[in-house]
Amino acid sequence: MHDYSNRYLTVAVAAIFSALLFTGGANRLAAQIELPPEVIAAEQQRIEVIDRISPTVVAIFPPDGQGGGSGVLISPDGLTLTNFHVVDGAGPFLKCGLNDGKIYDAVLMGIDPTGDVAMIQLLGRDDFPFARLGNSDTVKVGDWALAMGNPFLLAEDFQPTLTFGMVSGVQRYQYPAGTFLEYTDCIQVDTSINPGNSGGPLFNEQGEVVGINGRISVEKRGRVNAGAGYAISINQIKNFRDHLQSGRVVDHATLGATVRSDEFSTVIVDTILETSSAYFCGLRRGDEIISFGGRPIGSVNQLKNVLGIYPKGWKIPLVYRRDGERFEIFPRLEALHSTGELLEFAGEPPMPANPEEEPKEEMPIPLPLPHGKKPIVIPEEHKHLYTGRLGFVNYHFNQTRQDKLLNGLKSLGDFGGPDRKWTFTGQIAGGAEFKLVLAEFACLLELPREQRAFLMDLGRPETFVAGLNSEGMLMALYEWQQFMTKGKDAFTEMYYVGSEPLDGVGQRVDVLFTLDSEREIRWYFDQGAGQLVGWDLRLRPDMPECGIRIPTWKPDQPHSTPVQFSVVVDGKPATVFEVNSMETGDVTKPAP
Amino acid sequence: MFWKHTQFDLRRTPLWCALLLLFVAAPVRGDQQETLTQVLSKTVKLYGAGGLANLASYGTGILISPDGHILTVWNHLLDTDSVVAVLDNGRRLPATFIAGAGEAGLAVLKIEVRNAPHFDLNQLAQRGPGTPVLGFSNMFNVAAGDEPVSVIHGVIAMVGPLPARRGRFDMTYKGDVIVVDAVMNNPGAAGGALTTASGELLGIIGKEIRDSRSNLWINYAIPLYDFRETIGQLVRGEVVTGDRVELPPVIRPVDTMPMGFRLVPDVVARTPAYIDVVQPGSPAAESGLLQDDLIVLANDDLVQSCREFYERLHQLQKGDVLRVTVRRGRELINAELIVPELN
Incomplete structure (x- = not known):
């Protein structure tokens, strides 16, 4: 009857002695006891893993030294993940300690208040030790999970505290605390997570980061661990990785539809916004949602869970059923919050120092802030890494990414300045010849064999939708010409968004957002070569997007030429234009 | 072993x-x-x-x-x-x-x-x-x-x-x-x-x-x-008897009229503890309680329903002090009563 406990206790006792052995305490004892080799091996492996990951764990402190949290380094140049609630209100610069005992400055790169994640960058080295990211989808109940960080801010020398426990549940949905801070698809552990562990890593047994610890259930025992801690899954954070480096307040998403479930675990579309991408893709009230993001959907909670891991603007595969027939669509997710709501988190941009005051050069510049807020402390040597701007937590990093993408655009060659006329000839797939003219004041598409022509006249807004199917194709091409010839000046607003899989299934592309009048465009750049691979235009908020895709460019002088381009609209097949020639020349505006 | x-x-x-x-x-x-x-x-x-x-x-x-x-x-x-x-x-x-x-x-x-x-x-x-x-x-x-x-x-x-x-x-x-x-x-x-x-x-x-x-x-x-x-x-659905059976506490309304007031009828799970009636000249009236006062605290414990009030009352014995805090409009008012024999 007691065989079972015997076995465990033998293992336990052996393990205790092996621990003594490794701490060098009792070689004599160990020599007398036969240790199972797997115990020694497992123990040695665990020690090695902890040795390897300890240097990657960060103790994070706000500049005023009040409170603090944890983080984890994920790249040699210092990119560090933590919780939004660790950096909230701390200003753009933080102090961080590593287990080498040193303190490093760090700068805020981006925040995700809904997902409770923030990215900061540690400064001063390009060879930071960093942790490998694991695959949180493979985490299972019963797996062992190690939390590291600085609970109760115990580590004055920044040696992280390690706690060890079990995965209690996966794909947990934690209701929003307040209006934001929704934990979707998170990992529940009985690993002891306490105040100060916030933002620190949850590792699997191999020492890969599978989550960021951020929440605990507390009850009658007070604000300490009560057996249930929650980590944001690392796969969710991977989706936001580039967004979090954009200096922005990152938003999560909704489908633009509400759903309900019945007693048979079917999830039915209850209401749907008629201006949502899902609607344009064909989804209607009463349709049954079968899967979303590749996961089967059997309850409203499951849909919320999947929805929560994606950034606003991603296109996510959705399979629905209507009258027994299955349809797969790729709706673009809508914003979860309004711009105004997100603005609150960006904080007011610091106002320039009063020029009449004498600047004290050797001091950090204390910047005046709205009443009741603490002044932002900016270390002099790092001040070039921060730019305040309304709506951004740190515009500097957005500017950097924009510049990188605009440079990539230049690699396509010289398309000349404003007032250019571009003429394309070729065939539409299927054989019909086409001629396309793009100019500053008007664009024309001619299909001579079919005796059809489409004209978009900048002076006549009713023509802005012109294109083969009134989808706004000519305006989309016009904006492209504007971008190539005028760059940033073509738009009233431009910012770097982050990255997304092109059309929901393709390679990850960098996304640049521009606004011209009310025309919103998302430009897509190949993450490797930096080449422009396409863009989507939303002519008006109540219209579906019109997209142009340029899969390949033919290198040429003075500029590269698209080999073909295709026009894509939600819910319709793409139209491919094969380009035989592209000519660029000056054009003179007709007299008004 | x-x-x-x-x-x-x-x-x-x-x-x-x-x-x-x-x-x-x-x-x-x-x-x-x-x-x-x-x-x-x-x-x-x-x-x-x-x-x-x-x-x-x-x-x-x-x-x-x-x-x-x-x-x-x-x-x-x-x-x-x-x-x-x-x-x-x-x-x-x-x-x-x-x-x-x-x-x-x-x-x-x-x-x-x-x-x-x-x-x-x-x-x-x-x-x-x-x-x-x-x-x-x-x-x-x-x-x-x-x-x-x-x-x-x-x-x-x-x-x-x-x-x-x-x-x-x-x-x-x-x-x-x-x-x-x-x-x-x-x-x-x-x-x-x-x-x-x-x-x-x-x-x-x-x-x-x-x-x-x-x-x-x-x-x-x-x-x-x-x-x-x-x-x-x-x-098997058999009745298991025993002296040491632990039953869940069932909170029943308490007749508070000996103190001179009565709460509104306890009709839903969280009926707010409003005072329905105050008997003129009773201890409740003398301590200043009025009809339509909402009891929010009883001996400094939060009271969110009639049932919670009765639960608190169950814990008191004859002669104990019952301190109630009531909300009247936007005011909080304290009153003290001595618990009489209650049923």
């Missing part, structure tokens, strides 16, 4: 216990996953009465027969006709109360299923201190969707009797309990399974209680081995 000897040492040396925790890591792999899946399929989430103050409206139960008998603890959750059981796959089924009682305050419910995965009561395990254990429960109602309950791990620290109390009352159960080193007895956890690392059932996670002497919250389970007979009786 080797294990008994070790048990002694483990109790005296907490550090060893900590090490033990670390090193039991090795066995949980592969077939352990299978074990967890199996136990999770035998554990159900229960939803019933509650939702007031510190009373959770969620709990846990374990399937003990292929026909859907569920063993749980008899607490306020069952104080309604509409208890719902949610299986590990998200299936929601109404659960009928079959019987409850026994020294340990156990209850049996039943759902309409066939061939349900279940714990075999003929194969209950008994283990001593040092045994690695797993707790399966709907703690904090974390598993709010169509998902299995939470699993936590720990080690048996002690098996023995425990003088404990629940609120202001002593726990009536005087038998042995299994005390574990993990924070297990959280809201909603009561009725969950305590198993060995290989999934053998040891006990049922108990209600939230405190040690009478140290005032600390206790993490424990009631060992089921000695209750096989009782559970069998409960399953």
Whole structure:
């Protein structure tokens, strides 16, 4: 009857002695006891893993030294993940300690208040030790999970505290605390997570980061661990990785539809916004949602869970059923919050120092802030890494990414300045010849064999939708010409968004957002070569997007030429234009 | 016997216990996953009465027969006709109360299923201190969707009797309990399974209680081995009698007229504690209470409903002082009454 406990206790006792052995305490004892080799091996492996990951764990402190949290380094140049609630209100610069005992400055790169994640960058080295990211989808109940960080801010020398426990549940949905801070698809552990562990890593047994610890259930025992801690899954954070480096307040998403479930675990579309991408893709009230993001959907909670891991603007595969027939669509997710709501988190941009005051050069510049807020402390040597701007937590990093993408655009060659006329000839797939003219004041598409022509006249807004199917194709091409010839000046607003899989299934592309009048465009750049691979235009908020895709460019002088381009609209097949020639020349505006 | 000897040492040396925790890591792999899946399929989430103050409206139960008998603890959750059981796959089924009682305050419910995965009561395990254990429960109602309950791990620290109390009352159960080193007895956890690392059932996670002497919250389970007979009786729907039956407290309205006032009729679960009538010239009238005052505090405890007010009143005896704070418009007003003989 007691065989079972015997076995465990033998293992336990052996393990205790092996621990003594490794701490060098009792070689004599160990020599007398036969240790199972797997115990020694497992123990040695665990020690090695902890040795390897300890240097990657960060103790994070706000500049005023009040409170603090944890983080984890994920790249040699210092990119560090933590919780939004660790950096909230701390200003753009933080102090961080590593287990080498040193303190490093760090700068805020981006925040995700809904997902409770923030990215900061540690400064001063390009060879930071960093942790490998694991695959949180493979985490299972019963797996062992190690939390590291600085609970109760115990580590004055920044040696992280390690706690060890079990995965209690996966794909947990934690209701929003307040209006934001929704934990979707998170990992529940009985690993002891306490105040100060916030933002620190949850590792699997191999020492890969599978989550960021951020929440605990507390009850009658007070604000300490009560057996249930929650980590944001690392796969969710991977989706936001580039967004979090954009200096922005990152938003999560909704489908633009509400759903309900019945007693048979079917999830039915209850209401749907008629201006949502899902609607344009064909989804209607009463349709049954079968899967979303590749996961089967059997309850409203499951849909919320999947929805929560994606950034606003991603296109996510959705399979629905209507009258027994299955349809797969790729709706673009809508914003979860309004711009105004997100603005609150960006904080007011610091106002320039009063020029009449004498600047004290050797001091950090204390910047005046709205009443009741603490002044932002900016270390002099790092001040070039921060730019305040309304709506951004740190515009500097957005500017950097924009510049990188605009440079990539230049690699396509010289398309000349404003007032250019571009003429394309070729065939539409299927054989019909086409001629396309793009100019500053008007664009024309001619299909001579079919005796059809489409004209978009900048002076006549009713023509802005012109294109083969009134989808706004000519305006989309016009904006492209504007971008190539005028760059940033073509738009009233431009910012770097982050990255997304092109059309929901393709390679990850960098996304640049521009606004011209009310025309919103998302430009897509190949993450490797930096080449422009396409863009989507939303002519008006109540219209579906019109997209142009340029899969390949033919290198040429003075500029590269698209080999073909295709026009894509939600819910319709793409139209491919094969380009035989592209000519660029000056054009003179007709007299008004 | 080797294990008994070790048990002694483990109790005296907490550090060893900590090490033990670390090193039991090795066995949980592969077939352990299978074990967890199996136990999770035998554990159900229960939803019933509650939702007031510190009373959770969620709990846990374990399937003990292929026909859907569920063993749980008899607490306020069952104080309604509409208890719902949610299986590990998200299936929601109404659960009928079959019987409850026994020294340990156990209850049996039943759902309409066939061939349900279940714990075999003929194969209950008994283990001593040092045994690695797993707790399966709907703690904090974390598993709010169509998902299995939470699993936590720990080690048996002690098996023995425990003088404990629940609120202001002593726990009536005087038998042995299994005390574990993990924070297990959280809201909603009561009725969950305590198993060995290989999934053998040891006990049922108990209600939230405190040690009478140290005032600390206790993490424990009631060992089921000695209750096989009782559970069998409960399953058959037999009335189990016994002096030490712990019944859930049923709060009945108290006639407060001897104090000179009456609350509005207690019609819904959370009827606000409004004063309906104040008798002129009574102690209540003299202390300044008026009709339509809303009682918000009774002896500094928050009162959110008539029932909570009566609950507080139940704890007082003749001659005690009852301090009430009422809200009148935007004002808070204090009044003091001496409790007379009440029914």
